[in-house]
Amino acid sequence: MNPFLTKQRAVLKVYLLNEIERSKSYGWRYTEAIAARNADYQPTHSEIYKALHELTAEGIIKRHKQHVIEKGSGLSEVVLYSFTEDGYHKAQIYKLQVKNDLERSKRLIDSIIADNY
Amino acid sequence: MNPFLTKQRAVLKVYLLNEIERSKSYGWRYTEAIAARNADYQPTHSEIYKALHELTAEGIIKRHKQHVIEKGSGLSEVVLYSFTEDGYHKAQIYKLQVKNDLERSKRLIDSIIADNY
Numbered sequence: 001m002n003p004f005l006t007k008q009r010a011v012l013k014v015y016l017l018n019e020i021e022r023s024k025s026y027g028w029r030y031t032e033a034i035a036a037r038n039a040d041y042q043p044t045h046s047e048i049y050k051a052l053h054e055l056t057a058e059g060i061i062k063r064h065k066q067h068v069i070e071k072g073s074g075l076s077e078v079v080l081y082s083f084t085e086d087g088y089h090k091a092q093i094y095k096l097q098v099k100n101d102l103e104r105s106k107r108l109i110d111s112i113i114a115d116n117y
Numbered sequence: 118m119n120p121f122l123t124k125q126r127a128v129l130k131v132y133l134l135n136e137i138e139r140s141k142s143y144g145w146r147y148t149e150a151i152a153a154r155n156a157d158y159q160p161t162h163s164e165i166y167k168a169l170h171e172l173t174a175e176g177i178i179k180r181h182k183q184h185v186i187e188k189g190s191g192l193s194e195v196v197l198y199s200f201t202e203d204g205y206h207k208a209q210i211y212k213l214q215v216k217n218d219l220e221r222s223k224r225l226i227d228s229i230i231a232d233n234y
Binding site: 004006008014015038040099103105106108109111112113115116 | 121122123125128131132135154155157158212216219220222223224225226227228229230232233234
């Protein structure tokens with residue numbers, strides 16, 4: 001079977017890779033960052049963590065723990081993400097693949113509308 | 118969470134409703150009919166049957182069995198589908214909902230591309 005429209009997981013991974021390019025950030029901050037960028041796309045924490053897990057398993061990003069002093073709550077441990085040695089290069093290839101797939105999806109939607117309406 | 122891109126199941130149901138509007142047909146003929154309409158979208162038999170089952174459970178279409186004489190293989194029983202009494206009306210409403218959702222998906226893809234590339 002040919003693939004259908006682009007999967008949400010792939011899109012989330014692209015948002016995350018772009019966030020990681022901008023700055024190393026705590027896992028839970030990504031949800032806020034992505035939500036702030038697109039009012040029509042509000043992924044859940046759980047979906048974000050699954051996408052981060054996949055990018056880590058694929059060797060594109062790596063986790064490291066750091067202790068931070070949070071105002072009011074004292075010392076706490078947070079998980080930061082950054083690119084692996086060849087992760088940035090892999091990320092650029094992946095982002096291009098997803099862009100091509102998003103464009104394929106738009107063409108597929110156009111042809112579905114032409115077929116049925 | 119906001120919905121992501123239009124689900125394949127919804128698109129398949131629209132193709133099927135349009136096929137049923139054209140002619141009552143055997144279950145397995147739908148796969149060929151849909152495949153012939155769109156080279157970029159080739160759903161499997163199994164997906165088609167799930168979509169037919171949902172439309173039947175929703176009271177939009179109904180099944181009826183018929184005996185046909187097939188060349189070479191003699192008498193065989195086939196399952197035909199047609200609209201229920203208010204099925205045609207329900208189908209028009211459903212088709213419009215899916216068209217709106219496909220257009221929402223196109224806009225969402227455009228905003229995802231603008232956010233990330």
